[in-house]
Amino acid sequence: MKEIVGVKNLHVGYGDYVVLKDLNFAINLEEITVIVGKSGCGKSTVLKSLIGLLPPISGEIFFRGEKMDYLSETSLQTLYKQIGVLYQNSALLNSLTLYENIALPIKMRHPDLPAAIEREMVNTRLSQVGLLENRDKFPAELSGGMKKRAALARAIILDPAIIFCDEPSSGLDPITAGGLDELMLNLKEFFGLTFVVVTHELRSIEKIADNVLVLDNGGLHYFGPYRDLFTLKDRFIDTFFLKDINDDYKRTKI
Ligand SMILES: Nc1ncnc2c1ncn2[C@@H]1O[C@H](COP(=O)(O)OP(=O)(O)OP(=O)(O)O)[C@@H](O)[C@H]1O
Ligand SMILES: [Mg+2]
Numbered sequence: 001m002k003e004i005v006g007v008k009n010l011h012v013g014y015g016d017y018v019v020l021k022d023l024n025f026a027i028n029l030e031e032i033t034v035i036v037g038k039s040g041c042g043k044s045t046v047l048k049s050l051i052g053l054l055p056p057i058s059g060e061i062f063f064r065g066e067k068m069d070y071l072s073e074t075s076l077q078t079l080y081k082q083i084g085v086l087y088q089n090s091a092l093l094n095s096l097t098l099y100e101n102i103a104l105p106i107k108m109r110h111p112d113l114p115a116a117i118e119r120e121m122v123n124t125r126l127s128q129v130g131l132l133e134n135r136d137k138f139p140a141e142l143s144g145g146m147k148k149r150a151a152l153a154r155a156i157i158l159d160p161a162i163i164f165c166d167e168p169s170s171g172l173d174p175i176t177a178g179g180l181d182e183l184m185l186n187l188k189e190f191f192g193l194t195f196v197v198v199t200h201e202l203r204s205i206e207k208i209a210d211n212v213l214v215l216d217n218g219g220l221h222y223f224g225p226y227r228d229l230f231t232l233k234d235r236f237i238d239t240f241f242l243k244d245i246n247d248d249y250k251r252t253k254i
Helices: 043-050 073-082 098-109 115-128 144-155 174-191 202-208 226-231 235-240 243-253
Strands: 003-014 017-028 032-037 058-063 083-086 162-166 195-198 211-216 219-225
Touching (some): 003 043, 017 043, 017 211, 032 174, 032 202, 043 195, 043 211, 083 144, 115 174, 144 162, 195 202, 219 226, 219 235, 226 235
Parallel strands (some): 083 162
Antiparallel strands (some): 003 017, 003 058
């Protein structure tokens, strides 16, 4: 287990408004870390800090052991080279085809790359997410699930060390959402990708999470392996994950 992101005594928020304080956790390579908590608890805020969009109020974030300096353009550029982001609304550009959308990060970062190499890279990613035959379609011609897969292909096009996803399965039916989970698991297992995923979907968490970060009450309620969550017998966690309800349900069935 090798740490890629380390967070020490992190306070995040907006101006004087501290949304979360004293966060301490680590994200390991080739694992899926899931961030959960009630609506408005600060999940997207943490994510924004980790991807350099929101400078911390205080505390430290380390990438591969190197402390991030959010005021330094060089430090941010180093960060951007290492991360991929899947935004909640997919954020595909409507005027570009699927192929062009996925090629966009290459065009921006490596404008002189020979066309044949670019084609190879984009086609590989399109195949990995099962969209190769849709490469010439425009976003408006894609379903919600296809757009998410396309956004994932774009997030991984430059081989990031870590991919951040905010509510990747929101707005998808359970089967399509399950397909996206499967895709992330495959990318982790076969290509060693690392994910940080914000999600409310209990089924998805159960399926993909190696580690969980449970946020509540302005701080970190739990950080650790998903498999240990329910051995804690923690009231908030059991209620949040519907454990109480399921147990009561089982009792009434007996
Ligand atoms: N740009 C902003 N300026 C000021 N306050 C903000 C801003 N964005 C979010 N907040 C506040 O920060 C708190 C945490 O918001 P955040 O979006 O991180 O929650 P969340 O856990 O992602 O919620 P959800 O599950 O609904 O997406 C909320 O009280 C919200 O009102
Ligand atoms: Mg959010």
